[in-house]
Amino acid sequence: xxxxxxxxxxxxxxxxxxxxxxxxxxxxxxxxxxxxxxxxxxxxxxxxxxxxxxxxxxxxxxxxxxxxxxxxxxxxxxxxxxxxxxxxxxxxxxxxxxxxxxxxxxxxxxxxxxxxxxxxxxxxxxxxxxxxxxxxxxxxxxxxxxxxxxxxxxxxxxxxxxxxxxxxxxxxxxxxxxxxxxxxxxxxxxxxxxxxxxxxxxxxxxxxxxxxxxxxxxxxxxxxxxxxxxxxxxxxxxxxxxxxxxxxxxxxxxxxxxxxxxx
Ligand SMILES: [Zn+2]
Numbered sequence: 020x021x022x023x024x025x026x027x028x029x030x031x032x033x034x035x036x037x038x039x040x041x042x043x044x045x046x047x048x049x050x051x052x053x054x055x056x057x058x059x060x061x062x063x064x065x066x067x068x069x070x071x072x073x074x075x076x077x078x079x080x081x082x083x084x085x086x087x088x089x090x091x092x093x094x095x096x097x098x099x100x101x102x103x104x105x106x107x108x109x110x111x112x113x114x115x116x117x118x119x120x121x122x123x124x125x126x127x128x129x130x131x132x133x134x135x136x137x138x139x140x141x142x143x144x145x146x147x148x149x150x151x152x153x154x155x156x157x158x159x160x161x162x163x164x165x166x167x168x169x170x171x172x173x174x175x176x177x178x179x180x181x182x183x184x185x186x187x188x189x190x191x192x193x194x195x196x197x198x199x200x201x202x203x204x205x206x207x208x209x210x211x212x213x214x215x216x217x218x219x220x221x222x223x224x225x226x227x228x229x230x231x232x233x234x235x236x237x238x239x240x241x242x243x244x245x246x247x248x249x250x251x252x253x254x255x256x257x258x259x260x261x262x263x264x265x266x267x268x269x270x271x272x273x274x275x276x277x278x279x280x281x282x
Contacts, residue, residue: 074262075127075154076104076271082278085219091209092197095279096222096235098243104273105244105265106131108223109254110160110198112138115145118255126262129154129274132250133198133221136162136182142250143189150190154274159183159194159217168205175211183215195281196221218282221275223247230260240268245275 079102085093098106112134123130132146134157139146150157161167161178170178179197187193197217199208204220212220225240226233227248232240246261248254265272 073127074266074272075129076102076273078274078277079104082280084280084282088209090213091206092212092217092219094204094209094220094222095245096202097224097241097245098275098278100243100278102242102273103270104242105225105240105246105270106275106278107246107248107272108133108198108221108275110247110249111135111164112142112146112160112250114250114252114254115142116252116255117145119250119258120145120149122255122258122262123149123155124152127154128262128272129156131156131158131196131221131275133158133160133196134186135160135164135200136185137164138250147190156274156276157186157190157192157194158196158198158221159186159215160198161200164200166201166203167199167208168203170207172207172211175208176214179211179217180215183217195219196275196279198222219279221245221279227257227261230257232261232264240265240270242270243278 079100083099085095085099087093098104107128108131110133112132122128130149132150132155134146146157149155159179159182162181163178165178167175167178183194193216195216195218197212197215197219198221202222209220223245224235225244225246226235227246232246234240234244248257248261262272
């Protein structure tokens, strides 16, 4: 009994030691808890004691808004800028791991969430809460994650417009960016996106499939890179390493909507 009590006390002591442990961390698996602890190492209070958010890039003073392509929303995989800034985009929405939200909050990282309507059925409150923090945005990633070029323009419009209308009613903000599932689009996608009020089709130049950044070109980050990852239960571990890498390479994370404002 004594030993068991000691173990329980240790567990409770750990919980007390973690700020804000109560509601959000109590349901985490051991791996997730470890991620939260590790995330505290990321918290750069020593660099910026007033905010503790040195990985967040300031809003740019000047942006060159990408022009339409033949009158249609442009397809982008990175942002044209000289700022040492990259962007974090997180897709789909099948996970609502509180450890991810904790890391984003503690490190002050803006994220653009490209959410699939069918993926967030159980997780709407989680994403709405995240989206209410400064710098966070919810954008459109279709109703059911189809390969868009396989669909007619009308069917593509249904995928994009249905999600935009739903998200507008849900969050109060109509999406103005669309990420085609698998990064696959055709002319009809651009026309459908325009009809649904989308200003930009946003792909990516770097991905985070697991613990390391994977570059489409070269072997390091470039100004304006857009990083793709997914809302998955193991995201905290991967995010922790990726954010360290971003910092090590001298970059900060910007809010994509600052560089791609609604038109
Ligand atoms: Zn996706």
